[in-house]
Amino acid sequence: MIQYTDELKEEIRTANDIVDVISQYVTLKRSGRNFFGLCPFHKEKSPSFSVSADRQYFHCFGCHKGGDVFTFISEIERISFKESLEFLAERAKISLPVTQNAEFNKNQYLKDRMYKINAETTIFYHERLYKPFAKIAQDYVKQRKLDNNTLKAFKIGYSGEYNELYKFLKSKSFKDEEILATGLVNKTEKGDFIDRYRKRLMFPIMDVSGRVIAFGGRKLENNEKMAKYINSNENLVYSKKKHLFALNLAKQSESKKIILVEGYMDAISLYQRGFDNVVASLGTALTEEQGRLLRKYSEQVILSYDSDGAGQEAILRGLSILENQGCDARVLQMEGAKDPDEYVIKYGSGRFKLLVENAISLVEFKIKMLKNKYNLENSSDKIRFLKEITKILSNVENKIEKEIYIDKVAEQYNISKEAIYAEVNKASYNEQVSEKTLVKQRVKSEEKVKVSPAIIKRENMIIYLLINHFREAYEPIVTNISLEDFKLEANKIIFEKILESPAEESEKILQIIANIEDQDIQSHVSEILVTDYEINSINKCIEDVVNTYNKERLTNRKFEIIRALENSSSLTEDEVAKLENELNELMLELAKRK
DSSP states (O other), X not given: OOOOOHHHHHHHHHHSOHHHHHHTXXXXXXXXXXXXXOOSSSOOSSOOEEEETTTTEEEETTTOOEEOHHHHHHHHTTOOHHHHHHHHHHHTTOOOOOOOOHHHHHHHHHHHHHHHHHHHHHXXXXXXXXXXXXXXXXXXXXXXXXXXXXXXXXXXXXXXXXXXXXXXXXXXXXXXXXXXXXXXXXXXXTSOEEESOOSEEEEEEEOTTSOEEEEEEEEOSOOTTSOSEXXXXXXXXXXXXXXXXXXXXXXXXXXXXXXXXXXXXXXXXXXXXXXXXXXXXXXXXXXXXXXXXXXXXXXEEEEOOOSXXXXXXXXXXXXXXXXHTTOEEEEOOOOSSSSHHHHHHHHOHHHHHHHHHTOEXXXXXXXXXXXXXXXXXXXXHHHHHHHHHHHHHHTOOOHHHHHHHHHHHHHXXXXXXXXXXXXXXXXXXXXXHHHHHHHHHHHHHHHTOSSOHHHHHHHHHHHHHHHHSHHHHHHHHHHHOOGGGOOSHXXXXXXXXXXXXXXXXXXXXXXHHHTOOOHHHHHXXXXXXXXXXXXXXXXXXXXXXXXXXXXXXXXXXXXXXHHHHHTGGGSOHHHHHHHHHHHHHHHHHHHHHO
16 A cells, blocks of 8 residues: 655645644634643543644643644544545645555545445436326325425435336446445345335435435335335445534534434425524434534534434433533423424424524433423422432533522522532532542552653653754754663654654654654653743753763762672772772762762
8 A cells, every 4th residue: 555755744734734623623712822622532621622733733631642633633533544644635635646556446436436326326316206106205295395495405306116226327337336335226146136225205315515425215105014214324435423414505504503303304394494504313323423513513503303202312312422522502392293393394483493592401401301200299309309400510610500500490499599509519529529539549550650750751851852942952962862761662762763863854853753653652742742841941951951861871880880899709900990990980070060
């Protein structure tokens, strides 16, 4: 497989400003020279995730992940370094050299053909919807009150019988293996080809750029043996956890909100009635990848799932994911209908718009769910209910917001505010104690590390000096400090990489280190870059570091000589004399350095 050059990597890195890239996943706010936000890699309440625009590095002070823009994309998208490079090249519209790897070329060619097959199939299905033989589909569309503009916007279609799609695709010169790869056609044991979707209303699924990547098909016949919906299986161009139905349309909306619903028809029905900011989660529980998409294209996400038990549980899971992504997530409260489609048809878009505007917060939704769990006429249940509420309220950081919720709970459930405050403070204290215990455990664990913190800090500062003050630091450091002097493996690897590079390439030193394709190393570098070493004078700092290592070297040699002299029975008189002379010189040199 082709190896991308360091020059190309640097071109791609330079074209993808790390603040711009990370801002698509994390809400960042400037503080001094850096940007801060909630870490996307672990759950936290206070921002500890730092991004340096100057150095093009990120670092989390909580989970200690860090690195450059390649590391971030690799971590957040859960892909390899090479895939992150290709991802960012595509983002920056940079052409990559064509690999000589036959397998890679074959897969890329197949993906292109699959996109073309999906596009042709969409046209085929959509055109059939208007044919006389599609009356069953036309009747269903009328029943659901979908107009022609909506049908065209979503490219809704009708699938044929037996192998009509297969014949059509063959007429377009697509090969059998290409058609089978899409999952639109199956091959029987007898070797016959049969369309997977037959006599169904067809919903093309598009990625955010509008390319058709999959299909969903709803049954139209009253046949209990048939599945109500069948959807494309995952393949080379489709992974359901990474996409949202109708996001290609919702991203064009002027609204800063996105309404998240469960099914295709909910999204389509709301779209027709003026809500152009609706997406559906493709028949799966909301995933982290989908949460990031929602965060990227909206300022607020409103969940409008079915009103049954499963729908409400799905809301809780979805809210948790969105909260971890730093989203402002709300819940739409709907009564009198089982889903948004039924509600908007029954009561109209005006009333549904009011529901959107009055969507409740995560805290309010959790309290409502608790209310359904307990019988508040029962004293024991009411006590348990209060304790559960206080756990929820103790996690609300904003004091004003917390006070508003406490006022509401006190008034609605006839409980004194003082009692609620007392329980909330108790819950907050217990949580703080728990966090302190975890910190102590981590500290104890770190104490077991063989390399002392003082040595790690000193070594880190050397790397910091070489990165930030290469011209002043390079010669004195490499002249006086060897690779063997480093105790921490990460610093040894970085220093070795610096030694391998020409001394005149001082401006490229960070680029050279960035090409170490090890995420642990990149996290370590990011931590070094964001640490304040309280350096007042660069030259004095370099001098002190070099002097420290020279003193240690002299001290170690002094003790070696002392041990040798203590066991001098195997030494000659000349050897003893030489060692004593060397020891005297060492003692004088050490005295000068004090």
